């Protein structure tokens with residue numbers, strides 16, 4: 001049965017004991033237990049939930065590069081909602097199972113050659129993921145074990161803390177302008193809230209991707225560790241954060257992020273319309289096509 005994205009999200013709250021599998025815009029449910037086991041997986045996500053520590057690790061495993069398609073975003077949103085509602089889950093670590101890449105950002109193919117309706121549905125899912133992560137009551141840590149451009153960087157900076165693999169082959173940043181597109185205001189504000197106004201201005205105008213040491217230098221990531229220690233460092237940091245009185249931490253987080261969240265929440269439809277009008281322009285479609293060709297050439 002085909003379900004719209006918003007309906008999927010609306011019903012997800014009542015699916016806490018249902019195994020979810022989202023494929024090509026379809027939500028399939030089978031009655032295996034989610035909450036009784038420590039581990040769960042859907043098509044492109046594996047969640048290890050340690051009930052004793054209250055920490056879940058969400059492994060993104062959407063080949064080849066964890067690009068955020070509508071289906072993948074929907075899976076992420078449903079998982080986030082389930083974890084958020086689970087009182088036994090107080091902390092979330094997000095990491096990648098794909099080699100060399102945390103996430104390649106939004107799936108460019110979702111923005112190229114698609115109908116305005118489909119683009120709108122896609123953008124609503126991007127908004128939903130950001131709202132869920134940026135507004136989460138859980139402690140959220142990005143364990144960045146590979147490159148993390150654009151939407152991958154956005155995902156990282158919505159978390160409370162970022163630990164990146166100290167590997168100069170990896171990079172992170174909001175490089176949208178390099179694709180001929182523009183980071184919307186809530187991407188920009190999340191970045192300002194992380195690295196300040198001046199760093200954001202330079203970073204966004206030039207579409208910069210930072211090597212780990214540079215990212216640490218401007219505060220885009222909080223810690224660098226050897227590649228094989230990213231997850232263990234995230235787990236150690238999580239222990240420290242979870243020792244803080246929870247209510248006080250949550251209220252403080254909400255106070256810091258509220259105005260940015262409210263700005264999007266109260267303007268969602270206009271923001272979707274803005275995206276659709278922008279992305280479907282012929283000139284923007286041409287830029288995306290050229291960027292995709294450049295990616296292919298780089299490979300050849």
Ligand SMILES: CC/C=C\C/C=C\C/C=C\CCC/C=C/C(=O)SCCNC(=O)CCNC(=O)[C@H](O)C(C)(C)COP(=O)(O)OP(=O)(O)OC[C@H]1O[C@@H](n2cnc3c(N)ncnc32)[C@H](O)[C@@H]1OP(=O)(O)O
Nearest residue numbers: 067104105106107108147149150151181182184275278295
């Ligand atoms: C007035 C206007 C005001 C406001 C604006 C209004 C609205 C806003 C409008 C738009 C906002 C849009 C915001 C967009 C955000 C984004 O996230 S866009 C995506 C940006 N991502 C990138 O630039 C990353 C591109 N990818 C890479 O750099 C590399 O792939 C990698 C470093 C991630 C990994 O490198 P490798 O390991 O070497 O892998 P390959 O490059 O060989 O890639 C493998 C395979 O995957 C395909 N691919 C890579 N990235 C993407 C992607 N993001 N989407 C879809 N597909 C991707 C790549 O082409 C390869 O495909 P094949 O060749 O194997 O078919």
